[in-house]
Amino acid sequence: MQNADIARLLNRLADLLEIEGANAFRVRAYRSAAQSVEGLARSITDMLAKEEDLAALPGIGKDLAEKIATLANTGTLPALSEAEQRTPRGLLELLRISQLGPKRVKTLHDQLGIDSIEALRKAAREGKVSALSSFGKKTEEKILAEAERIDEREQRTRLDEAGQAADVLVAYMQQFDGVNRITVAGSYRRGRETVGDLDILVTCNNDQAVMDHFVAYDGVADVVSQGHTRATVHLHSGLQVDLRAVADESYGAALHYFTGSQAHNVSVRKMAAAKGLKINEYGVFKGDEQITARSEEEVFAQVGLPWIAPELRENRGEIEAAQQGKLPRLVTRDDIRGDLHMHTTASDGKASLREMAEAAQRLGYEYIAITDHSQRLTVANGLDIKRLRQQMEEIDALNAELTGITLLKSSEVDILEDGSLDFPDEVLRELDICICSVHSKFELSRARQTERVLRAMDNPYVNLIAHPTGRIINGREGYQLDIEAVLQGARTRGVHLEINAQPKRLDLRDIHVRMAKEVGVLLSIDTDAHSVAQLDNIGLGVSQARRGWLEKNDVLNTRTLAQLRKALKR
Ligand code: DGT
Numbered sequence: 037m038q039n040a041d042i043a044r045l046l047n048r049l050a051d052l053l054e055i056e057g058a059n060a061f062r063v064r065a066y067r068s069a070a071q072s073v074e075g076l077a078r079s080i081t082d083m084l085a086k087e088e089d090l091a092a093l094p095g096i097g098k099d100l101a102e103k104i105a106t107l108a109n110t111g112t113l114p115a116l117s118e119a120e121q122r123t124p125r126g127l128l129e130l131l132r133i134s135q136l137g138p139k140r141v142k143t144l145h146d147q148l149g150i151d152s153i154e155a156l157r158k159a160a161r162e163g164k165v166s167a168l169s170s171f172g173k174k175t176e177e178k179i180l181a182e183a184e185r186i187d188e189r190e191q192r193t194r195l196d197e198a199g200q201a202a203d204v205l206v207a208y209m210q211q212f213d214g215v216n217r218i219t220v221a222g223s224y225r226r227g228r229e230t231v232g233d234l235d236i237l238v239t240c241n242n243d244q245a246v247m248d249h250f251v252a253y254d255g256v257a258d259v260v261s262q263g264h265t266r267a268t269v270h271l272h273s274g275l276q277v278d279l280r281a282v283a284d285e286s287y288g289a290a291l292h293y294f295t296g297s298q299a300h301n302v303s304v305r306k307m308a309a310a311k312g313l314k315i316n317e318y319g320v321f322k323g324d325e326q327i328t329a330r331s332e333e334e335v336f337a338q339v340g341l342p343w344i345a346p347e348l349r350e351n352r353g354e355i356e357a358a359q360q361g362k363l364p365r366l367v368t369r370d371d372i373r374g375d376l377h378m379h380t381t382a383s384d385g386k387a388s389l390r391e392m393a394e395a396a397q398r399l400g401y402e403y404i405a406i407t408d409h410s411q412r413l414t415v416a417n418g419l420d421i422k423r424l425r426q427q428m429e430e431i432d433a434l435n436a437e438l439t440g441i442t443l444l445k446s447s448e449v450d451i452l453e454d455g456s457l458d459f460p461d462e463v464l465r466e467l468d469i470c471i472c473s474v475h476s477k478f479e480l481s482r483a484r485q486t487e488r489v490l491r492a493m494d495n496p497y498v499n500l501i502a503h504p505t506g507r508i509i510n511g512r513e514g515y516q517l518d519i520e521a522v523l524q525g526a527r528t529r530g531v532h533l534e535i536n537a538q539p540k541r542l543d544l545r546d547i548h549v550r551m552a553k554e555v556g557v558l559l560s561i562d563t564d565a566h567s568v569a570q571l572d573n574i575g576l577g578v579s580q581a582r583r584g585w586l587e588k589n590d591v592l593n594t595r596t597l598a599q600l601r602k603a604l605k606r
């Protein structure tokens with residue numbers, strides 16, 4: 037469990053309690069604990085491993101310290117599971133509407149019996165919401181507009197959130213003696229940025245007992261179906277989980293089948309058919325004879341292919357590449373030598389320069405760029421020229437002191453509406469690397485937005501465009517941008533683009549990453565970390581890069597520091 041996960045669950049508990057109308061002090065205690073955990077420079081898990089006293093942290097008493105320890109160790113909390121069981125699941129969904137906080141959700145539930153987005157939509161259409169004393173007509177309209185847009189069934193779960201749920205559930209399943217092998221397959225294994233549901237595959241000696249163990253999991257809200265070899269449940273978060281049990285002999289075939297994608301499977305099955313073979317989730321068959329397929333390698337070998345990495349299995353040319361021996365050697369997390377986008381307490385980050393540097397050292401990085409916000413972004417405490425130069429001096433001092441890691445002087449410079457930059461050239465030239473990004477005027481037309489980014493890249497000091505499309509997963513679309521024109525423009529100017537690894541961003545998205553590779557633009561995989569713990573999000577960015585077919589050489593920050601400095605020369 038990372039600090040951010042612990043904080044999220046504490047906030048969730050506070051939400052649930054507030055919806056129930058629990059004591060305000062209790063609610064506030066959980067919220068301030070969440071804030072305190074989120075702001076910590078050190079990982080709670082590390083602190084517990086070193087047997088440090090969490091109660092020494094600000095805003096955290098003995099009772100909360102115990103609860104946080106339980107959360108960190110088990111991924112859940114009895115108080116949380118109980119609150120989740122007491123509260124209709126739809127009530128938490130209602131919090132997704134920006135007009136609604138826990139208090140209002142409680143009012144809607146108490147007075148109108150509203151317990152889902154659907155029920156809310158109906159009541160708002162009938163004018164029942166504005167009839168309540170605490171809601172006006174305007175608010176009702178806004179609520180309705182948002183409720184209409186949210187399609188509950190369309191909602192997919194972010195990869196990081198699915199990963200947290202999967203880790204805890206897999207650990208729970210592994211406690212059970214009858215489980216031999218267990219793998220999370222489906223879109224999760226392919227590293228898609230969101231998943232529709234989790235597909236878990238187990239091999240075991242006793243199907244029935246394993247299914248019983250699965251549905252008895254604390255996090256299960258309801259059981260959709262349960263049979264001997266498969267079960268489907270919903271977790272309290274709303275996430276659906278499919279469990280499949282197969283025999284060890286079928287493991288390879290089943291893993292390939294349930295990893296998908298369906299389009300990839302169809303293509304592989306066609307190849308099998310051409311060879312007179314049949315492939316399904318139970319195995320590879322020649323007539324009635326079953327050919328051993330304990331591993332995926334064996335399944336692929338039967339159709340004459342090498343093993344294909346799950347991230348590539350979207351039927352986007354991976355089978356042809358495999359046939360021609362041209363599969364990419366995908367970049368791995370170990371190839372990453374540094375992180376070129378992160379914030380410190382100087383702007384809106386939670387950790388100091390030194391804390392970020394030491395964390396990067398622990399990750400084995402060779403360099404990091406310190407990219408606090410520029411002056412225009414006052415909401416994020418952007419640095420003016422004076423503060424930026426002060427930070428450069430601090431960086432010089434730290435570089436003189438620390439060994440093995442180099443801090444690069446940088447800034448995340450705002451791109452203004454006309455494509456000019458938030459700092460003058462004489463400041464930009466003092467930076468080791470200049471990254472810039474759009475944080476305003478999202479509503480510009482596609483032509484103007486594209487022009488804006490191209491103009492920014494015209495500035496000879498610019499090296500990297502951060503989170504290039506501005507989209508937020510399950511949040512906002514991102515601004516209109518002709519990404520191909522931006523990529524072409526970047527290539528001719530010697531500018532790089534970013535794969536921002538923040539779980540809610542993952543920007544560029546996979547198809548854009550692939551496009552960048554084809555155009556010949558090197559991408560940098562960066563976390564945009566606002567705390568020490570967020571430096572770990574690099575893995576999500578690497579997954580995204582792999583889905584875009586990137587190899588080590590396609591990624592800017594796999595370079596040594598010396599090579600990087602060269603690559604940054606325009
Ligand atoms: P998701 O859950 O929407 O993010 O996407 P997936 O790919 O995880 O899809 P899901 O959960 O429906 O099924 C998991 C895998 O099982 C899928 O990738 C391929 C396989 N599969 C499921 N249903 C079918 C089917 O009707 N035909 C074939 N060929 N494969 C299927």
Ligand code: CA
Pocket residue numbers: 222223224231232233234235
């Ligand atoms: Ca799935």
Ligand code: CA
Pocket residue numbers: 222233234235278
């Ligand atoms: Ca499924």
Ligand code: ZN
Pocket residue numbers: 448473502503564
């Ligand atoms: Zn940013």
